[in-house]
Amino acid sequence: MNCKSHRIVIKIGTNTLTDSDGKIDHLYIESVASQVSRLIRDGVNVLIVTSGAIRAGMDAMNLTERPRTIPEKQAAAAVGQGVLMRIYSDIFMKHDIITGQVLLTREDFSNRKRYLNIRNTLLTLFNHSVVPVINENDTVAVDEIRVGDNDNLAALVASSLQADLLLLLSDVPGLYDADPSKCDTASLIPEVTKIDTRIKSIAGEAGSDSGTGGMRTKIAAAEISMKSGVKMIIADGRAPDVITDIAEGKLVGTAFIPLDECLCGRKRWIAFSAPTKGSISLNDGAMKMIIDKGKSVLAAGIIDVEGGFSAGDMVKIIDKDGNQFARGFVNYNASEIDRIKGRHSSEIDAILGHKDFDEVIHRDNLVLQR
Numbered sequence: 001m002n003c004k005s006h007r008i009v010i011k012i013g014t015n016t017l018t019d020s021d022g023k024i025d026h027l028y029i030e031s032v033a034s035q036v037s038r039l040i041r042d043g044v045n046v047l048i049v050t051s052g053a054i055r056a057g058m059d060a061m062n063l064t065e066r067p068r069t070i071p072e073k074q075a076a077a078a079v080g081q082g083v084l085m086r087i088y089s090d091i092f093m094k095h096d097i098i099t100g101q102v103l104l105t106r107e108d109f110s111n112r113k114r115y116l117n118i119r120n121t122l123l124t125l126f127n128h129s130v131v132p133v134i135n136e137n138d139t140v141a142v143d144e145i146r147v148g149d150n151d152n153l154a155a156l157v158a159s160s161l162q163a164d165l166l167l168l169l170s171d172v173p174g175l176y177d178a179d180p181s182k183c184d185t186a187s188l189i190p191e192v193t194k195i196d197t198r199i200k201s202i203a204g205e206a207g208s209d210s211g212t213g214g215m216r217t218k219i220a221a222a223e224i225s226m227k228s229g230v231k232m233i234i235a236d237g238r239a240p241d242v243i244t245d246i247a248e249g250k251l252v253g254t255a256f257i258p259l260d261e262c263l264c265g266r267k268r269w270i271a272f273s274a275p276t277k278g279s280i281s282l283n284d285g286a287m288k289m290i291i292d293k294g295k296s297v298l299a300a301g302i303i304d305v306e307g308g309f310s311a312g313d314m315v316k317i318i319d320k321d322g323n324q325f326a327r328g329f330v331n332y333n334a335s336e337i338d339r340i341k342g343r344h345s346s347e348i349d350a351i352l353g354h355k356d357f358d359e360v361i362h363r364d365n366l367v368l369q370r
Contacts, residue, residue, distance in 0.1 A: 004249040005164035007045040007126075010036075011154035014051040015171040016237035024056050024084065028238070029091050035243040036131060037095040044247065045126040047161070048099075049134045049154040050088070056080035081135065088133050100130045103137035109156055109273035110314075119160045155221035159228035159268050166225050167246055168218055169237025174254030175215065177202055192256045195223050222256040224272050229262035231255060263367065270314075271367040276327060278307015278334055279316040280341075280360070287319050290326060291368060297328065297361035299348065302341040309334050317361070328366035331357040 012032070019025040036046050054073055057080025058066065067073045085101045092099050102122070108114045125132050136153055151168060158166040178186040192199060203215040218234055225232040235242050235253030246252050263271055282290070286301020297317065309315055310333045317326040330337065332352075337360055340348050349355035 005044060005247050007047075007161060007163045008039065008165045008167060008247060009047045009049060009154055009158040009161070009163045010167045010169060010243060011049040011150055012051065012169050012237060013150070013171065014055055016169050017050065017052045018055060022055065023059060024052055024087060026087060026091065029087060030094075032243065033092045033095050033097065035241060036092070037097055038244055039247055040097065040129060040131070047122065047126075047132045047134065047157065047163075048088075049150050049157060050084065051135070051150050053077045053080040053084050053135055056083040056087075059083075084135075085133065092131060098128075098130045099133045100125050102132050102134045104134060104153065104157075105137050106275060109160075109269075110275065112269065115160065115269055115273060122157075122161060149217045151217040151221040152224065155224035155228075155230075155232070156272060158230045158232075159224055159272060162228075162265075163230050165247070166221070166230050166232040167243065168221065168232065168234045169242065170218070170234055171237065172215075172234070173236040173239075174234045175199075175203065175218075189254050190251065192222070192254060195219060195226065195256075226256055226258050227263055227271065228268050229258045231258055267367050270328065270365065271369065274314040274329075276316045277309035277313040278305070279318050279324075280305050280330070280337060281318045281320055281322070283320060287325065290317075290363075290366070294363055296359035296363040297366065298345055298358070299337070299340040299343050299360055300345070302337060302360065305334050305338045305341060307334055311336075315361075317366070324369060326366055326368045328361040330361055332360060 010032075017024060017028065019028070032048075036048075039046050054067065054076045057063075057076030057078070060079050060083050061076060063076065067076050081101075081103070085099070089099050102118075104118065108118055122132050134153070134157060136150060154166055154168065157163075173188060175189045175192065176186040177189055180186040200216075200219060203219040222232050233246055233253050233255045235246060239245075239252070242252060280297070280302050281304040282297065282301045283303050286298065289295040289301070290297065303320060307315065309330065311331055313330060314327060315330050316324045317328060318324050332340070336352055340351050340360075343351065345355075345358040348358075
């Protein structure tokens, strides 16, 4: 086969991974393993982001209803993750492929050192022809450290690895211009080059008993991918040979095309990896200097501060009307910024009793989001 991609991240949702009875579908994983083995023989690096740990845990624990509380979900995930990885390992081993388990949380992406360590580990696994199988670490993750869903987790991983392709295998063939379950004339959108209000408005939420994802999370993942230079495709995970067909460049599903101007490595990390802890709002002049001239955020242009963030935290940068246009790491805490807002940089030392930086946010620690 002639693959057009050299590094592929494949995300498999719970609904795709399970059969009509809601059980982990071994035959389906066999199909995935067979297709992945062909890619590996062609020299492609493949990484799988899988859902299904809680579902597998439910089966092992004889639970008839999906857990609702965090401790119950974590208990099911603790049991199910081992079961799920054993299934992947046994099936992939039939194709002489070794799999490696990697469990991640938001903190792994927020911390720059851990972020780079993850990347280095995954690249090393590729060098040894190992297929990393990634899931969010549901056994320890609470709301504060959760990535939130495996669509975004897959996009963050694809961004960090500079993958050629992110493939979201779903229970739908792609993005439609209307809800196909309600509109007989709904048409599949073959290609998206820009995430605008129209695309966001037609991305309805898909609910299910098994998974937590929906089209909105896939659009959020597409935003990360497109700005990172990664092509993303949403496709029917149950279509025959869907993985190898897409890897060969065949037109399947909905493709999200990377932007012409993509973010570099560190800027990608700033843009997507760390959660924001608060916000600072700027006047029109300061906003214009940042957007048009690539300048840093100075105290003189700040008109308001919200949140209890510390120095080094990520914050939203918003205009006077509350619209976010950038994000970045602050050099001062919220209380200090509140005291120096609207003042010249030369006055910081006199006001605070110290001046570690002239800039509140240096341009190297800032990313535009418009």
